Amino acid sequence: MILRIGARAESRLLGDVLRMAGNPPVRIVLEGGASAVPPGGEWRFTMRVRDRLTLLRMLADPEFGFGEEFSRGRVTVEGDLAALCREIYTAARRGRGPGWVAGLLSRWLRLTQAASPRGAWSNIHRHYDLPAEFYRLWLDSEMIYTSAWFPHSGATLEDAQRAKMERVCRKLALESGDRVVDAGCGWGALALYMARHYDARVRAFNLSHEQVEYARRRAAREGLAGQVEFVEDDYRNVGGRFDAFASIGMLEHVGAEHYPELARMLRRWLGESGRGLLHFIGRSRPEPLSPWIRRRIFPGAYVPALSEALRVLEQGDYAVMDVENLRSHYARTLACWLQRFEAAQAEAARMLDGELLRAWRLYLAGSQAAFQTGNLQLYQVLFAGRECRRRLWTREWAAREEESASRI
């Protein structure tokens, strides 16, 4: 296919692209051809598009095209990628349509396919069964793949991940002997922390075989295998009665149509006397459901508005005791991850192909921008049943932050 477009038409097309995106401060350059800058001529980033076909692909599917073409290396960016994403998010509010990256990332994180136990397994498998060595390149030493909580501006990522776990335990008012269910436990850091520092008995579950194996080995090595049981299964298959529930970063994978099932499981695990903490990525308002477009980063995910997530708790008559929006902490966590990821490009390239590597870099940069601009929120919701006798609601734990920080 030979594309016959004159140079003037080409320039106009590039200008249209910028205008559709709300005129971010970006110079767009078609290799060996035309270029365009926003009206006023101010730009701080350069985006190079390999050829006309690439440009047309982006125009044909603006919500998806940029991510695809960037991942394939046919679009390159000069300048700070996260800062560019931020500009694109901000500009998109002025522009027509959702903008490229904004659209791409929101699609990545939208409800897309039913997370039935089988579907859930394949979704989780795809993302979390990447080799642990890959995540080790850019996560903290505890291998925690959720937002940290930075107790002060000088905290490292390692400090902040430990501070996050301590804070979760304090919010839950954990005590020695408490039985805890940890839903979606990743590589097991929080479950092991609860056992080690609070003498809790934890049943932690996860669909990722790689992660569960890793967590079991670590529990055995640290002498905690008697206190923490790692279960490789769907949350709907996990029995038992517990004093407390913790779930850090699982709700996004549950899918809104499965919230009633999660609510029933909560009642079964906690009854009226339990309490729990839900930590999840959220939005400032519900987004309409949309059909599945093939996704590479988070297949099957749905990011709920807070009101949607709270229905899980209201169905079980759990009262919300405390909510914190930690999106600025997640933006900083992602900045740490991206920095480490970029510093480890050579090692990462030995594990993933170039396309997936570029997609991952865009995902980290775009997510950082999304939390900075408020396109995404990060909620920690503390809740309690009617008969819960622990005093969770007075934020006494907040007053003890300093004490906590000294333990880090």
Add this chain to the structure above:
Amino acid sequence: MILRIGARAESRLLGDVLRMAGNPPVRIVLEGGASAVPPGGEWRFTMRVRDRLTLLRMLADPEFGFGEEFSRGRVTVEGDLAALCREIYTAARRGRGPGWVAGLLSRWLRLTQAASPRGAWSNIHRHYDLPAEFYRLWLDSEMIYTSAWFPHSGATLEDAQRAKMERVCRKLALESGDRVVDAGCGWGALALYMARHYDARVRAFNLSHEQVEYARRRAAREGLAGQVEFVEDDYRNVGGRFDAFASIGMLEHVGAEHYPELARMLRRWLGESGRGLLHFIGRSRPEPLSPWIRRRIFPGAYVPALSEALRVLEQGDYAVMDVENLRSHYARTLACWLQRFEAAQAEAARMLDGELLRAWRLYLAGSQAAFQTGNLQLYQVLFAGRECRRRLWTREWAAREEESASRI
């Protein structure tokens, strides 16, 4: 009408009443007739029912009868009224049906009639236009008729109301010159506090003529009339553009069907750059709407689940930054009010008739019990628009509580 019931049938009837209520530890005595105690024979309260007709009235309408008959003085209670309400709430979860007081109080606080501007006026008028002297008998010196926040166990009601106002200002990160809209301002304490301590310019509105007159006189007396404007009008009629919104205890009166209107007003007042705080009585789950039953305390009110209230914010794309459940603080506030109210019975009796006085006492005691048992929640929700540049979300204000406490 002569009621012909034998003594055995009468005893059985009283036993049925206790069983329906879930067998609270209450001895029920029909004056000059039978009595009953719960199975097991343990009781800590005595409830005296004047006659058979009274008993039948309570049975005919268990959700409403107790409140009515108590108010009319035909049912009396020996022992701590709030503690009795607590027992009745707790027992009601075991019993059939909602229980008397629980049902009565939940009806009081349920959506009952449309709060159209005209309806809203007559509802508000009925409750808040009682003479200020009546409220002065049992409220704090600032005349604040919403939950206080107790910074420590030794705080007085006066301390705690000032601490609440300070905390609201800190959550909103108020700064000198900020334009604030205060929706449902009561006797004006918060608006005046914001002007006095934060140099804010406040437009505060309220439907109660009595309260607005009181607030204006106070503003003039304190030299703050140039900074605080008190408007006697419905929130739907108040124009202007503001940096921050505060509403303490108004949402309960808005009515769920008017949330979209409130959401539109918020957008008009705050745009994308503002932030706000909603303080309201809530529930742990939505209650079904119910038709209006004549009410004496809170006509027209609706107490939303948190998810319902959040729809007001999500409609305007405001992100929730922080939520606190302060129900234990409200229970303590109500205990203070009840204590002062009971100590001032003689003066109160010169202002209200006996029936309204008894109803008021039951309302204070029952509300205290409802917050203690988790039948009601008290939420403070902090939110911000996309373009809000204030750092609201890090709980820096929490770390400064001590400093705040020293100002009290």
